[in-house]
């Protein structure tokens with residue numbers, strides 16, 4: 001019985017931290033830094049002239065990483081120095097998972 005409780009507690013700790021970075025819409029960095037222009041679920045925002053991020057999902061990891069780090073003037077800001085390489089990497093794999 002005690003063992004069972006332990007397993008349940010362990011799952012309760014592990015499961016949310018796993019789903020955390022796997023999904024763009026629930027990535028704290030996406031919510032804080034990207035959602036305002038790209039929509040809560042990456043669906044794009046007409047007012048910001050952004051297309052759904054799904055349309056960029058087939059781009060290579062290298063292209064997406066460079067795009068987020070360097071931005072795309074004049075509107076898409078550069079995130080080099082504002083996000084760590086690991087945070088950018090997580091965003092890239094979450095965008096690629098949208099396709």
Ligand code: HEC
Nearest residue numbers: 033034037038048049050056067068072075076077079091
């Ligand atoms: C101030 C608004 C703004 C913010 C904040 C912003 N973007 Fe963008 N983003 C844009 C605009 C506008 C474009 C379209 C640029 C173009 O096509 O010229 C764009 C384009 C993109 C593209 C697609 C480019 C392509 O050519 O396929 C990706 C991917 C992207 N943004 C990711 C992100 C991520 C990830 C973040 C957060 C770290 C972010 N953006 C934050 C405005 C923004």
